[in-house]
Ligand code: FES
């Protein structure tokens with residue numbers, strides 16, 4: 050393939066080398082081309098947070114990210130924050146606290162919360178609220194999501 | 205948040221506890237499969253051409269250029285499948301694609317299936333529509349008299365009135381004549397919409413064996429199944445409807461929607477699988493949210509505060525189609541029948557078609573707007589009479605086992621317990637009218653149907669819910685039912701009921717994906733019916749299996765069946781001597797005669813209600829009750845306010861899964877706060893100008909108050925294990941609790957929702973200009 054259509058980056062810890070002509074959007078690349086469907090499409094406009102992935106460890110909206118921009122960088126999706134067996138502490142807390150109802154927002158929240166807790170292992174309620182402000186949940190009223198994240202942070 | 209401790213008397217092993225969702229691990233890992241996650245070989249992209257006109261006659265549509273575009277497999281217009289449909293059998297006024305006229309901006313006027321998105325978009329751009337603009341009808345008030353170019357031929361006598369309801373019980377005028385206190389409230393309610401996170405999505409595939417398979421994000425797979433059959437002219441048994449995981453519905457995915465039919469039609473035309481996935485703007489235009497409404501409520505009470513009469517009028521903006529509108533029109537009146545005794549009642553409701561996106565059913569359908577005006581009127585009566593708002597409501601509470609004036613049968617109610625629990629928890633008696641200016645506390649109450657007594661399709665008479673169980677030698681229990689889990693936790697409850705009855709661990713029970721080929725009919729997720737109806741059906745199916753297993757266990761234990769009890773993963777007898785046999789051993793004995801065990805349980809409502817026209821609307825096998833207190837603080841300089849805490853007293857009978865019930869209440873409060881504080885479908889004329897999640901103001905996590913839940917219900921006699929609904933009723937009381945708290949804070953009655961900061965500020969300014977003092981300000 051012509052090198053300008055080639056995209057190389059690390060995805061969930063593995064190198065990938067894909068055909069990706071511009072202007073491919075990261076969310077489309079993940080969901081359509083790479084069939085990683087854990088990352089959800091709620092709006093395509095940066096207004097819901099369902100498509101959140103980690104870009105070099107920081108939350109990013111994949112629907113607003115040109116795939117080209119992840120060249121040589123590290124992308125982590127919900128599949129990448131999930132251990133091979135069982136659940137991560139964040140995921141376990143979401144299940145136990147009832148922080149997922151319809152579940153469509155959940156991968157985005159789990160990814161966001163994972164990044165938050167890596168950067169700040171014991172976030173306050175205000176810090177949690179600020180971190181998830183870009184993620185819409187229409188089911189839970191956020192109450193149990195905040196509880197779950199706080200529980201992992203030991204607060 | 206905090207909820208009342210589990211009553212010590214819980215006789216159940218699983219039910220009544222906190223049961224994490226059975227599909228939770230799939231959801232938190234991104235492994236739960238939603239419609240858009242499904243891949244089919246050779247999948248085509250379906251796209252819809254939407255009308256830019258609020259109202260237009262479609263003279264001709266030229267699709268030749270679009271059809272000729274390489275990569276295009278089919279182009280459809282309305283003439284191909286013109287059979288009208290609609291969720292209610294009595295009001296079929298929608299078509300899959302507009303046939304002769306388009307009736308709102310966003311109405312579907314053509315559809316394309318193409319190899320990819322760019323090709324589909326290019327094809328849409330090539331379609332030429334010759335349209336003649338017709339009169340726009342944006343204001344429902346204008347639609348109540350004769351109009352030019354009515355939106356539907358079926359409108360009442362040349363008007364745009366879709367449905368008119370007039371009801372009168374007792375003698376309202378006489379009651380007002382002898383009233384000591386009266387209050388009038390005129391409420392205005394902007395339309396609000398569900399805004400679930402998963403956009404509508406459908407995949408359809410027609411296969412050479414003559415069958416059609418449709419995967420769709422739907423709350424009501426059964427009505428979709430029926431509608432596909434009716435419009436496409438294919439018998440139901442040749443159509444297979446599958447409901448994958450659904451990313452929220454709240455009523456917005458309960459109508460059979462046109463794009464679902466179009467998707468199936470495109471699959472038939474092309475012989476290839478086709479997917480239609482909405483973008484967020486299409487979700488907003490498709491709407492079916494809560495109706496923009498104006499209502500006027502007059503309430504009369506005697507000197508002691510006994511309610512004498514309600515006199516209610518409602519003007520309901522229906523948008524382009526009927527949808528659930530006939531039900532909506534009734535509900536806006538009759539859902540005022542509780543939680544208080546109302547001996548005289550008059551209602552006139554009209555739902556008017558407008559050239560706007562259709563309104564439909566949204567969480568706490570029909571009960572929300574009217575409740576706001578009623579509860580504000582009661583707050584005024586309380587103030588005028590000097591009776592405390594709690595005392596006023598206590599005095600008028602419907603009693604258990606009573607009948608309303610329009611013949612609703614109230615069986616269980618713990619409304620009084622809801623009142624006393626929140627009064628105490630919120631420290632009401634020390635706060636009401638005593639908090640400093642700018643701080644306030646308010647009470648709002650509500651009630652809601654726990655399922656609709658009359659299903660939408662009442663002929664032929666069949667159960668409202670059926671549940672099948674199958675246990676084979678592996679000891680796993682497969683559960684089939686068309687009940688639709690859309691996030692409320694019905695799969696978990698289904699599994700828990702079966703496990704409870706059979707004494708087994710939850711992990712033995714596998715609730716199967718809804719698939720019309722194998723799932724028996726349940727009418728789906730609407731009108732808060734699932735826990736009640738599916739729960740009863742599941743219990744009945746499990747009890748049958750239990751009977752067979754007990755017989756087998758009796759044989760193994762050498763005791764009469766009457767002495768065999770269900771233990772945990774075993775069957776036991778108290779003896780003497782006490783003995784037990786493991787579940788699997790009993791199962792294998794029971795299977796000796798016939799192999800795998802199967803059972804079918806069902807639930808059907810008993811006939812209820814009066815015999816007058818519309819008597820069935822609002823009849824339910826049980827009702828939920830709520831009393832909420834909200835505490836607010838207002839920045840009187842800016843009008844910004846915060847709801848600091850909500851105390852939610854709720855009667856859902858026995859809560860079967862506390863985790864899910866709390867989740868429903870917290871989510872309902874969030875959604876109710878949205879409507880009272882900021883959410884609004886903003887129209888200029890017929891044009892929606894905020895079709896995005898950025899401009900449609902859903903409360904942020906920071907705006908969510910602390911919530912204290914007080915579950916005080918007692919067992920309902922007919923509900924499964926005593927349960928009633930908790931999915932919709934918890935929304936209703938939120939709005940008036942906040943409205944009445946704002947009054948307590950700043951001395952202004954707000955009756956124009958949403959109550960945005962600018963309205964608060966204007967209200968305060970007006971009060972100051974009128975020199976009305978409030979709490980020292
Ligand atoms: S899909 Fe990316 S923010 Fe909504």
Ligand code: FES
Pocket residue numbers: 148149150151152153154155185186187188189401451452691
């Ligand atoms: S769980 Fe449904 S949107 Fe968050």
